[in-house]
Amino acid sequence: MCEAMSAEDAAPSVPTYLRRHYWFAYLYPWTVAFWDHLLMVNLVLLGNYSRLRTITLKYFSSRPAGNVLQIASVYGDLVPRLAAWTGENSGTFDLVDVLPLQLDTARRKISDAKHVRFFNRDASNLGLPTAHYDHVLLYFLLHELPAEVRRETLREAFRVTKHGGEVVIVDFARPYWWNPFRYLWCVFLAIFEPYALGLWWHDIADMVPEDCRKLPRTHARFFGGLFQMTIFTCQ
Numbered sequence: 001m002c003e004a005m006s007a008e009d010a011a012p013s014v015p016t017y018l019r020r021h022y023w024f025a026y027l028y029p030w031t032v033a034f035w036d037h038l039l040m041v042n043l044v045l046l047g048n049y050s051r052l053r054t055i056t057l058k059y060f061s062s063r064p065a066g067n068v069l070q071i072a073s074v075y076g077d078l079v080p081r082l083a084a085w086t087g088e089n090s091g092t093f094d095l096v097d098v099l100p101l102q103l104d105t106a107r108r109k110i111s112d113a114k115h116v117r118f119f120n121r122d123a124s125n126l127g128l129p130t131a132h133y134d135h136v137l138l139y140f141l142l143h144e145l146p147a148e149v150r151r152e153t154l155r156e157a158f159r160v161t162k163h164g165g166e167v168v169i170v171d172f173a174r175p176y177w178w179n180p181f182r183y184l185w186c187v188f189l190a191i192f193e194p195y196a197l198g199l200w201w202h203d204i205a206d207m208v209p210e211d212c213r214k215l216p217r218t219h220a221r222f223f224g225g226l227f228q229m230t231i232f233t234c235q
């Protein structure tokens with residue numbers, strides 16, 4: 001199953017919020033069969049899937065690979081592309097997800113996996129070594145997490161990142177006032193994504209551990225502000 005698990009590792013339980021609010025997206029093979037297509041992921045991101053994936057891969061291709069960790073798998077082809085890029089550049093790629101089904105889905109898409117490890121772990125309790133990774137990617141995970149789990153997940157992300165390494169966050173944000181999605185999308189999120197408005201009302205810098213709030217960061221917004229890419233450099 002998951003190569004990186006040792007015998008004494010206990011599989012994490014499925015978080016209550018995931019069971020309650022996201023069962024239809026992640027929990028069963030039929031949900032994977034339904035959602036894991038470029039058409040569907042593009043729909044969820046309002047036509048921005050390719051753009052956001054390209055921006056993310058461009059960030060990686062501008063750096064040496066090193067040790068890369070992605071916290072939580074995603075549908076579409078970001079994971080196999082990132083794994084391929086890491087391998088071609090003599091890096092390592094670790095993928096964490098709380099659901100074995102999601103790890104198995106990602107594994108099937110990665111053709112050369114010699115440098116790849118899969119960890120069935122909860123993002124809020126990674127159990128991975130401190131200061132080990134050059135890049136830690138959180139791609140559309142934070143908006144699905146309740147505030148407390150989000151804080152713990154960010155704490156873990158910063159803990160496992162090396163000095164000089166970067167924590168890369170791609171996720172929703174509050175659109176600019178002139179963007180109609182500011183008014184339409186918040187209704188959709190309030191109904192279907194109960195924790196997402198946390199990213200709408202609060203700056204990510206206010207959610208990271210206190211000693212990381214002053215870290216240098218770059219911040220870019222896309223699609224009238226609805227999406228953000230925020231990169232913290234650990235020191």
Ligand SMILES: C[S@@+](CC[C@H](N)C(=O)[O-])C[C@H]1O[C@@H](n2cnc3c(N)ncnc32)[C@H](O)[C@@H]1O
Nearest residue numbers: 072073074075097098099102122123139140141
């Ligand atoms: C990254 S998020 C959202 C991805 C987005 N809907 C997409 O596919 O483009 C989805 C993944 O996060 C995982 N996940 C949710 N909560 C988690 C947690 N606490 N720890 C690890 N993985 C988690 C889910 O199992 C799922 O595979």
